[in-house]
Amino acid sequence: MQHLSDPTVESRVNAILAQMTLAEKAAQMVQVPFAYVTEEEAFLWARRGAGSFLHVMGEDARRIQREAMSTRLGIPALFGIDAIHGHGLNRRAAIFPSQLAAACAWNPALVEEMGRVTAREVAADGLHWTFSPVLCLGRDTRWGRIDETFGEDPYLAGELGAAIIRGYQGDDLSDGEHILACAKHYIGYGDAVGGRDSCDTEMTFRKLRETFLPPFARAVEAGVATIMTAYGSIDGTPFTASRKAMREILRDELGFEGFVVTDWDNVNSLVEKQHVAADLDEASLLAARAGNDMMMTTTAFYDSAIRLVESGKLDEAVLDEAVRNILRVKVRMGLFEQAMDRGTPECMGCESHRTSALLAARESVTLLKNDGVLPLDGNTRNITVIGANADDIRAQYGDWTYFTHPHMSTEAIPERPYVTLLEGIRACAAQSGASVVYARGCGPLFSETDDLDAAIEAAKGADVIVFAVGDVIEQAGEFRDRADLSLSGRQEELFLRLCALQKPIVTVLVATKPLCLTRVTESSGALIAAFNGGQYGGQAVAEVLFGEINPGGKLPISFPRHSGQIPVYYNSLPGWHGERYVDLPETPLFAFGEGLSYTTFAYSNLRVDQSKLQVRVTLSNLGDHKGSETVQVYVRDLVSSVLTPVKRLIAFQKVLLDAGESRDVVFSLKRDDFSLVLPNEQRLVEPGAFALFVGGSSKDSDLLRLDIVLA
Numbered sequence: 154m155q156h157l158s159d160p161t162v163e164s165r166v167n168a169i170l171a172q173m174t175l176a177e178k179a180a181q182m183v184q185v186p187f188a189y190v191t192e193e194e195a196f197l198w199a200r201r202g203a204g205s206f207l208h209v210m211g212e213d214a215r216r217i218q219r220e221a222m223s224t225r226l227g228i229p230a231l232f233g234i235d236a237i238h239g240h241g242l243n244r245r246a247a248i249f250p251s252q253l254a255a256a257c258a259w260n261p262a263l264v265e266e267m268g269r270v271t272a273r274e275v276a277a278d279g280l281h282w283t284f285s286p287v288l289c290l291g292r293d294t295r296w297g298r299i300d301e302t303f304g305e306d307p308y309l310a311g312e313l314g315a316a317i318i319r320g321y322q323g324d325d326l327s328d329g330e331h332i333l334a335c336a337k338h339y340i341g342y343g344d345a346v347g348g349r350d351s352c353d354t355e356m357t358f359r360k361l362r363e364t365f366l367p368p369f370a371r372a373v374e375a376g377v378a379t380i381m382t383a384y385g386s387i388d389g390t391p392f393t394a395s396r397k398a399m400r401e402i403l404r405d406e407l408g409f410e411g412f413v414v415t416d417w418d419n420v421n422s423l424v425e426k427q428h429v430a431a432d433l434d435e436a437s438l439l440a441a442r443a444g445n446d447m448m449m450t451t452t453a454f455y456d457s458a459i460r461l462v463e464s465g466k467l468d469e470a471v472l473d474e475a476v477r478n479i480l481r482v483k484v485r486m487g488l489f490e491q492a493m494d495r496g497t498p499e500c501m502g503c504e505s506h507r508t509s510a511l512l513a514a515r516e517s518v519t520l521l522k523n524d525g526v527l528p529l530d531g532n533t534r535n536i537t538v539i540g541a542n543a544d545d546i547r548a549q550y551g552d553w554t555y556f557t558h559p560h561m562s563t564e565a566i567p568e569r570p571y572v573t574l575l576e577g578i579r580a581c582a583a584q585s586g587a588s589v590v591y592a593r594g595c596g597p598l599f600s601e602t603d604d605l606d607a608a609i610e611a612a613k614g615a616d617v618i619v620f621a622v623g624d625v626i627e628q629a630g631e632f633r634d635r636a637d638l639s640l641s642g643r644q645e646e647l648f649l650r651l652c653a654l655q656k657p658i659v660t661v662l663v664a665t666k667p668l669c670l671t672r673v674t675e676s677s678g679a680l681i682a683a684f685n686g687g688q689y690g691g692q693a694v695a696e697v698l699f700g701e702i703n704p705g706g707k708l709p710i711s712f713p714r715h716s717g718q719i720p721v722y723y724n725s726l727p728g729w730h731g732e733r734y735v736d737l738p739e740t741p742l743f744a745f746g747e748g749l750s751y752t753t754f755a756y757s758n759l760r761v762d763q764s765k766l767q768v769r770v771t772l773s774n775l776g777d778h779k780g781s782e783t784v785q786v787y788v789r790d791l792v793s794s795v796l797t798p799v800k801r802l803i804a805f806q807k808v809l810l811d812a813g814e815s816r817d818v819v820f821s822l823k824r825d826d827f828s829l830v831l832p833n834e835q836r837l838v839e840p841g842a843f844a845l846f847v848g849g850s851s852k853d854s855d856l857l858r859l860d861i862v863l864a
């Protein structure tokens with residue numbers, strides 16, 4: 154990725170800045186929410202020279218841009234949108250699996266492609282910027298936005314984050330096919346106490362640097378052009394007001410060269426929600442000084458900033474710096490040359506983009522249990538599909554699509570093509586000659602249409618029952634955290650009644666997050682985590698059921714056995730009072746990294762060349778199916794001056810092996826992979842012994858171990 158600052162760009166930026174009035178500078182720092190202002194106001198903001206607008210598409214965006222370009226300096230506005238798993242707020246776009254589902258593929262190239270396709274479609278809509286990726290960690294699964302994360306692990310989130318940023322931004326931001334990425338939410342948002350959206354975090358800067366900063370550091374390294382400030386706070390200071398987080402860490406240490414945008418109305422929240430500022434002027438002063446360059450939706454910042462500078466409370470140089478950061482990105486994007494009609498309009502939802510969405514869905518399917526019922530064989534003549542989520546495209550899409558996002562019309566008719574699980578099963582069964590019966594039974598929410606008796610009746614003639622369980626969009630997203638992650642509505646009751654039929658049950662989780670499936674796992678013959686697979690999620694799962702593809706997904710997040718166990722994540726710090734609650738094991742139901750295949754992989758011959766920090770293991774496919782395995786490398790610092798995680802992912806590789814094939818898989822580690830963060834916030838490697846673990850999941854039973862000593 155190119156560096157954002159270069160001398161030609163800088164002199165151009167300075168030349169524009171030199172002509173700007175104080176008011177124009179203040180306007181440049183404002184991002185206007187199109188849906189929350191009148192059309193007249195939107196045009197007024199364009200004439201004032203607002204830096205950006207969000208959630209406006211197509212012709213509306215073009216009209217506003219024309220107005221902006223016709224002003225004295227003609228500075229183009231940036232148009233931003235939440236294109237989170239595809240450009241989903243446009244009804245014609247290709248819809249990919251959610252970030253969480255895509256993370257199950259453990260495949261940076263696939264996620265990069267997801268970014269590339271999304272960028273093309275966003276650009277074709279006249280927009281320049283997606284508020285993606287989310288680099289918060291999904292550790293407390295009660296949080297409503299778990300689906301937006303790449304899971305619980307900082308290394309995996311960083312690798313996938315860097316990949317999707319490469320996809321969004323490409324090598325040349327000005328080529329019209331790429332857009333700005335936005336790493337968010339900086340920082341710790343996902344670790345809010347109790348999984349409560351936007352609450353305080355029990356965070357220290359040491360902890361932040363050790364666990365939560367690395368994905369953002371990777372994003373900066375990958376050249377991310379923008380970063381969004383989180384809602385929460387650290388040790389009593391809102392992140393929006395943290396000079397340390399933004400100026401010292403992000404800019405001075407990590408060398409971030411793009412611009413920082415706040416999250417939704419963060420400046421006003423300093424007054425209204427967090428009560429650290431008496432009024433908007435005070436809040437604006439705090440936010441600008443801390444290093445926020447653009448204020449999302451807090452349009453009142455404009456008047457405050459002008460007042461603050463005119464009264465001598467705020468140095469105009471602070472505004473200059475922020476505006477420089479914004480203009481640099483605009484110049485780099487080539488917006489002054491071409492602000493509109495970039496990209497390729499015909500690419501929206503085109504076949505090749507949809508193929509990418511299908512490939513992503515296929516790789517994200519994760520098989521968690523299989524007692525032999527899968528893949529379905531030729532003896533399976535009668536399949537009964539049960540559960541609302543088997544045929545509910547809203548549940549399959551999850552958050553941030555035109556059809557599911559609360560800001561958009563949830564009543565809109567979904568745009569084809571898409572394939573639900575039921576439709577996918579019907580298509581596969583048509584080829585195998587099996588018959589398919591469907592009964593809704595019930596869904597995740599109580600409904601008058603729940604009919605458990607009809608579902609039981611329909612299942613009586615089945616050779617196999619496919620039961621789709623999960624959640625719906627009303628149970629996830631911003632402001633939608635759950636205290637209880639057990640199966641909602643009458644899903645568990647229906648499951649127990651199905652069990653009484655004594656037939657094989659394949660349970661498919663179509664959900665935004667891991668749910669507590671302890672009972673369901675015990676009595677299902679097979680269990681698949683599909684999460685939100687996007688437009689072809691149903692097809693991908695059906696192909697796995699029928700053995701048309703061999704599943705290779707691995708969990709990027711742990712499954713709790715019970716809500717009372719949350720948070721549960723693999724890279725915890727060591728404790729010593731046993732591994733049980735009085736009433737439950739402390740271990741997760743399914744661990745980070747877990748995922749089965751129709752073939753069997755074996756690991757052997759783990760060795761290390763210490764001088765090169767090169768690790769080598771032999772991976773063998775012992776079965777008779779071709780399949781992919783994600784080889785994972787974890788480290789444990791055996792003696793350290795501060796507590797370090799019991800295990801920490803430092804590398805992974807996805808390998809495709811033919812039936813019967815063996816191959817050496819080689820990892821070149823870096824010394825820094827063994828580092829920790831001291832109480833004084835310094836990162837370093839403490840010499841001594843380390844255990845390396847290599848295998849197919851984070852579970853001890855799946856790992857080979859080798860100890861090494863670093864000088």
Ligand code: NOJ
Nearest residue numbers: 207235284337416417631
């Ligand atoms: C608030 C959300 O927290 C953020 O992720 C999103 O990008 C903005 N709203 C804009 O929609």
